Amino acid sequence: MIAYLRVLAYLASLHVRSLFEYPGAVMLAWVSQGFSYVSVYTAIALIILRFDTLGGWGWPEMALLLSFHLLAYSMGAAFSFTQFRELEEVVRLGTFDCLLVKPISPWAYIVFSGFNTQYISHVVVAIGLMSWAVGQVDIAWSIPTAFYFLASLVSSAVLVACIITMLGANALVWVRSRYLFSTFFGFWELARFPLNIFPGVIQFVMLTIAPLGFLAYVPVAVILGKDVVLLGPAAPVLALLAGPVAVLIARAHWRFCLRNYQGAGG
Numbered sequence: 102m103i104a105y106l107r108v109l110a111y112l113a114s115l116h117v118r119s120l121f122e123y124p125g126a127v128m129l130a131w132v133s134q135g136f137s138y139v140s141v142y143t144a145i146a147l148i149i150l151r152f153d154t155l156g157g158w159g160w161p162e163m164a165l166l167l168s169f170h171l172l173a174y175s176m177g178a179a180f181s182f183t184q185f186r187e188l189e190e191v192v193r194l195g196t197f198d199c200l201l202v203k204p205i206s207p208w209a210y211i212v213f214s215g216f217n218t219q220y221i222s223h224v225v226v227a228i229g230l231m232s233w234a235v236g237q238v239d240i241a242w243s244i245p246t247a248f249y250f251l252a253s254l255v256s257s258a259v260l261v262a263c264i265i266t267m268l269g270a271n272a273l274v275w276v277r278s279r280y281l282f283s284t285f286f287g288f289w290e291l292a293r294f295p296l297n298i299f300p301g302v303i304q305f306v307m308l309t310i311a312p313l314g315f316l317a318y319v320p321v322a323v324i325l326g327k328d329v330v331l332l333g334p335a336a337p338v339l340a341l342l343a344g345p346v347a348v349l350i351a352r353a354h355w356r357f358c359l360r361n362y363q364g365a366g367g
Contacts, residue, residue, distance in 0.1 A: 108205065110213075131221055138171065138222075138223065139226060155294070157297070164230050164234035166294075167230065168234055169231065171226065171230075173316055176220075176255075177258040178261055179220045183219075184217075188211065188270070189269070189272040192276055253340045257316050258344070260316060260343050262351075263351035270355050273358040273362040291303070291313070292318065296308070312347075322336065
């Protein structure tokens with residue numbers, strides 16, 4: 102087991118070292134991505150400060166929601182987004198067959214050989230905003246509360262990684278899957294905001310069919326002591342279960358797609 106983990110760490114380090122062959126490009130990418138999020142959050146802050154609240158959420162509470170959303174996404178996407186978005190091309194070129202004969206799980210190879218350091222700027226922005234927001238909101242911190250905060254953050258990150266994995270895995274059956282990511286990011290954009298500002302149909306979809314409501318809104322609303330739409334008292338437990346349940350579903354979906362893989366030619 103230890104040897105296997107060392108191999109995964111080595112694969113990730115190889116990819117990171119290859120990226121830093123062009124350090125200037127990496128740094129520019131970090132800066133540009135960081136500024137893009139700062140500009141978006143500044144626009145949201147100005148709107149909320151002008152109208153006081155958004156669905157009952159003041160700016161410090163929204164800042165916590167936005168930072169939680171970005172941090173959980175970046176943690177999960179670093180192990181999944183680029184890797185599974187590019188899986189379509191790997192399948193189309195027929196090079197996925199090479200992964201099937203390697204002495205390592207194809208999923209593990211894809212995930213760790215493509216570990217994405219571009220999300221460092223996301224993490225920096227998210228932690229900076231979160232550090233400010235935590236000091237502004239009224240939260241009765243305790244050991245259980247801190248544990249819940251961290252556990253729900255991990256659950257949200259795992260949820261993101263699982264959803265992206267399932268979207269990309271469809272390429273094993275359909276060859277084409279990249280178009281699904283535009284749909285994902287449509288719901289991802291909605292997940293930045295409190296679900297109570299949307300109609301009931303969208304609330305239901307965001308908690309079931311496209312469960313990105315669990316990415317930030319549900320855990321942050323629980324931590325802030327706010328009522329959670331549709332879920333009510335079950336929200337604290339469901340926020341923690343979202344990630345583990347997604348793992349079981351993603352694992353079954355990956356295995357189904359792998360069993361039905363016939364190559365780019367079908």
